[in-house]
Amino acid sequence: EDKVVQSPLSLVVHEGDTVTLNCSYEVTNFRSLLWYKQEKKAPTFLFMLTSSGIEKKSGRLSSILDKKELFSILNITATQTGDSAVYLCAVGKRNAGGTSYGKLTFGQGTILTVHP
Amino acid sequence: DTGVSQDPRHKITKRGQNVTFRCDPISEHNRLYWYRQTLGQGPEFLTYFQNEAQLEKSRLLSDRFSAERPKGSFSTLEIQRTEQGDSAMYLCASSPTPGNTIYFGEGSWLTVV
Numbered sequence: 391e392d393k394v395v396q397s398p399l400s401l402v403v404h405e406g407d408t409v410t411l412n413c414s415y416e417v418t419n420f421r422s423l424l425w426y427k428q429e430k431k432a433p434t435f436l437f438m439l440t441s442s443g444i445e446k447k448s449g450r451l452s453s454i455l456d457k458k459e460l461f462s463i464l465n466i467t468a469t470q471t472g473d474s475a476v477y478l479c480a481v482g483k484r485n486a487g488g489t490s491y492g493k494l495t496f497g498q499g500t501i502l503t504v505h506p
Numbered sequence: 507d508t509g510v511s512q513d514p515r516h517k518i519t520k521r522g523q524n525v526t527f528r529c530d531p532i533s534e535h536n537r538l539y540w541y542r543q544t545l546g547q548g549p550e551f552l553t554y555f556q557n558e559a560q561l562e563k564s565r566l567l568s569d570r571f572s573a574e575r576p577k578g579s580f581s582t583l584e585i586q587r588t589e590q591g592d593s594a595m596y597l598c599a600s601s602p603t604p605g606n607t608i609y610f611g612e613g614s615w616l617t618v619v
Contacts, residue, residue, distance in 0.1 A: 394548075424607065424608075426610075431613065432510075432597055432611055432612045432613045433549070433597075433610050434610070435607060435609060438607050478548050478549075480548070480549075493539075493551050493554060493562060494549075494551065494608060495551070496548030496549050496550070497548050498546070498547055498548050499546075499547075499548050
């Protein structure tokens with residue numbers, strides 16, 4: 391059975407700190423790994439990673455994938471109170487035709503709290 | 507720019523009643539998904555459509571649940587004879603083909619009392 395595990399489950403930091411969130415997975419027919427941010431509403435898309443070793447960046451957020459070791463990390467530098475949210479990791483699969491397939495398996499999320 | 511929209515946003519119903527949720531995906535997205543999320547958990551896949559065809563259903567989708575996408579545009583998710591365990595947020599999402607990136611709607615919160 392496909393499995394996605396995130397750690398830590400929760401994290402409390404102060405503004406300005408740097409945090410690293412972890413996501414490990416065991417999935418057959420892996421196609422991509424996605425990160426979402428959820429703030430008391432629907433998840434909003436952050437990154438999609440398909441290749442190992444290529445860092446994706448967006449402002450203070452960055453993420454990288456290691457397909458050999460089956461994990462990804464999400465880094466947030468200079469955290470702000472607005473970064474407080476649940477960060478979800480999800481894995482997408484390939485279908486029989488080899489194309490991407492939208493059934494995502496999610497981890498349980500990491501709750502990040504940033505204090506002023 | 508319209509994203510995925512869901513209606514109603516909140517629904518409180520008595521156990522045993524039927525409820526229906528509607529989802530309008532991003533236009534030109536031919537894939538549509540339903541997920542369910544309970545407190546403290548990540549979303550769980552329920553079902554997905556490619557145009558009007560329902561291509562996969564999770565074993566979480568009991569026979570009390572039915573989803574349709576009759577014209578390949580909007581979709582409905584109906585829950586019959588609701589139970590307290592059905593209380594959750596029901597998320598709709600859509601994506602273009604090909605592509606894994608899924609865009610979620612705001613969700614429909616269901617509380618069964």
